[in-house]
Amino acid sequence: MVAKQTPDMANHIEVRGLRYLRGRRVIFDGVDLDIPRGRITAVMGPSGSGKTTLLKLISGQLRPAAGSIRVDGQEVVRMDRQALYRLRRSMGMLFQSGALLTDLDVFDNVAYPVREHANLPEPMVRSLVLMKLEAVGLRGARELMSSELSGGMARRVALARAIALDPSIVLYDEPFTGQDPISMGILMRLIQSLNRTLNLTSLLVSHDIKEACRIAHYGYVIADGQVIGQGSPEELRHSTEPRLEQFLRGEPDGPVQFHYPAAEYAEDLLGPIDD
């Protein structure tokens, strides 16, 4: 099944036959994804299913063992460092930890990519940074150091930095993890409004199903190295695929077992039992 497309909503990112191994462990085995332009797409899956790895593969930080990853029609897998850097200028990424530069304050963190790439006079950099900080509601926090920010604020600053160069794609790595309900609500609203107002292509990976499904237009669920379900949030909710049902309903036992594989419990406790 491939994401539904209309002529004005071509795929911004296309992944075909993706295979990636970490040591001998297969992380992805034949994964196909279509990320439509200008929409919010959520990739969901249990912890350790390779969601963050997927973002690193799409942004060229990792190389797959096989398969194709095309961003804006360009093959990422074969790009050299310079080509990757050119591509990344049109890409923002919100890291799970925020990943703010700890020796810079909020203002300089947001200004960093602008100063590196835009070659603008300082008054213009200031205006641009203040506009980005205003968009995430932290214009007043410009002089704080990253160590003085709460987790939610750090993520909002990181979001302002991610959109500082007006990218066409923003990748969100677990944006809701560890957030209190207020911060989570703020982040959800921000992701939605930025996607709409800047006409961004947003790809977010998350295991917070409820929140991801509330803002995503389309979703994929990955587990065991494969896509086990995809569709609109409504379609996903009505899926009858057992692994998908277990994941979406948060059931402790099912195809993914509660118990790690082990010998018989009685045998483990009492030793070998003779018949």
Place this chain on the structure above:
Amino acid sequence: MIEALVRLGAGSLGATATTGRAGMFLWRLLAQLPASVRRPGGVVRQLYNLGVLSLIIILVSGLFVGMVLGLQGYNTLVDFGAEGSLGTLVGLSLVRELGPVMSALLFAGRAGSALTAEIGLMKATEQLSALEMMAVDPFPRVLAPRWLAGFIAMPLLAVVFSAVGILGGYLVGVELLGVDAGSYWTNLRTSVDFYDDLLNGVIKSVVFGAVVCWVALFQGYDCVPTAEGVGRATTRTVVMASLGVLGFDFLLTALMYGEVG
């Protein structure tokens, strides 16, 4: 038996791969040096972090090493009635060997471990990945300025170490034990040659600074990005950088003073 061979093979492969990565890392550092020279602000900041903040330990250690040299040297020389040569002993020991080597070992412990921890934490907290994602190469912006600052700071620290050590030797030998001040300074001046001793010591320090900072930066950059991984990398830095300094010291001494074999 087979298992031991497999482990040996895997270990050798791992070590070869790490050496290859360290070599590539050094190559990228060298390639990005001109870029970091063009932005002197970053180098100056790192000169402060690596050099100025290491000054206290260098000053105190240098003073004590010089004082011990003065004491031990006097006790040996006085048996031969040659205590007037104390300046020669203290000066040559410090300028040729102890200054560069001791300050490099202290530098590995103080600045090398700090460098590894800093870069390792930047990796663990995804700051290096964030730079890559902002299309900013961390080599010219983060790593090369630290490397350059390391091998500028190292010879300066070694010179300070030797100077303070000579002062320490003077305090014990002349002020405490009564060696003639004139013979202390005269012997020191006549026996320590600018090119053969002082310059060679400085060349050693530059090499030691480059080795210590290369090891420290590589260990931080290559570490497992967890708290435990950063801790292990920091320990490895101190051990490997110290061994590297001692190994290169023998090599350079053999080359400079040529009395081996």
